[in-house]
Amino acid sequence: MTQATLVDHSAIKFSQVLIAAWVVLAGALAAPWLILFLAATLVTSAASPSRSLFALLYRRVAVPLGMVKPRVIADDPAPHRFAQGVGASVLWLSTLALFIGASTLGWILAGLVAALALLNAVAGFCAGCFVYYQLSRRGWFRRRAQGL
Amino acid sequence: MQEPLVALLILAAAAGSFWAWLEWRRRRVRRGRSEDLVRAYDVSGTGVLVLAFTTPDCMPCKVLQRPALEDLKRRFPGLVVTGEVDALESPELARRFGILTVPSTVVIGPAGDIRAVNHGAVTARRLASQAKLNGA
Numbered sequence: 001m002t003q004a005t006l007v008d009h010s011a012i013k014f015s016q017v018l019i020a021a022w023v024v025l026a027g028a029l030a031a032p033w034l035i036l037f038l039a040a041t042l043v044t045s046a047a048s049p050s051r052s053l054f055a056l057l058y059r060r061v062a063v064p065l066g067m068v069k070p071r072v073i074a075d076d077p078a079p080h081r082f083a084q085g086v087g088a089s090v091l092w093l094s095t096l097a098l099f100i101g102a103s104t105l106g107w108i109l110a111g112l113v114a115a116l117a118l119l120n121a122v123a124g125f126c127a128g129c130f131v132y133y134q135l136s137r138r139g140w141f142r143r144r145a146q147g148l
Numbered sequence: 149m150q151e152p153l154v155a156l157l158i159l160a161a162a163a164g165s166f167w168a169w170l171e172w173r174r175r176r177v178r179r180g181r182s183e184d185l186v187r188a189y190d191v192s193g194t195g196v197l198v199l200a201f202t203t204p205d206c207m208p209c210k211v212l213q214r215p216a217l218e219d220l221k222r223r224f225p226g227l228v229v230t231g232e233v234d235a236l237e238s239p240e241l242a243r244r245f246g247i248l249t250v251p252s253t254v255v256i257g258p259a260g261d262i263r264a265v266n267h268g269a270v271t272a273r274r275l276a277s278q279a280k281l282n283g284a
Binding site: 125 | 151152154155156158159163203206207208211212235236239242248249250251267268269270
């Protein structure tokens with residue numbers, strides 16, 4: 001069952017755009033440590049969304065300066081946190097690849113996270129929803145539930 | 149500095165291929181007709197049918213797509229008929245429109261012509277423009 005609570009969708013979009021911009025900056029500067037920092041930030045964000053750097057920037061900078069208008073609606077925060085957790089995991093793999101010398105793979109993984117975040121923010125296409133639907137369509141979740 | 153550029157090129161090629169495949173699917177779907185649905189949903193005159201594909205646990209369907217459909221109906225009273233379809237309960241219908249994710253919306257004209265297929269949540273304004281509704 002899903003649990004509805006209030007979720008600010010502008011804050012989610014803000015963090016998605018920031019993730020994409022951050023990866024672009026890291027790539028332009030060829031700075032793997034920026035990807036490491038982003039991975040750590042996303043872990044914080046998934047664990048405690050209100051305390052993450054993105055949430056702080058959103059609340060203290062973006063909203064007061066009128067850059068974005070809050071859009072709070074009843075929603076389930078769990079899928080958003082899950083998506084951030086997946087993003088963080090991929091970014092940790094990216095960091096690992098970057099630091100062990102598999103740089104191209106590392107940048108591809110970081111770029112993938114940025115591209116999917118941007119696609120969600122701009123076009124409303126949720127990669128997590130796509131994967132979940134495709135697995136459900138193949139009966140993966142039902143089979144798993146029956147097996148439990 | 150070279151690796152990020154190589155990665156960017158690989159990602160751009162992958163994104164381009166995915167977009168081309170998506171566009172090919174959309175064009176193939178749009179060649180079909182759906183008079184049966186226009187009749188089933190009792191779409192009359194110059195009205196359009198907007199089908200929204202969803203699943204029971206799809207939150208974006210409830211918090212983003214459903215309000216957009218209600219907004220569309222409010223803006224164009226009598227011109228828009230909407231229907232929600234559980235994509236898991238109606239796999240044939242989902243297959244007919246090449247549904248890849250939820251929410252997805254399909255805009256069908258009064259003659260059964262498929263005007264647009266959207267993968268992901270879309271706004272009322274975009275749906276109105278795809279449905280070629282006056283004032284959009």
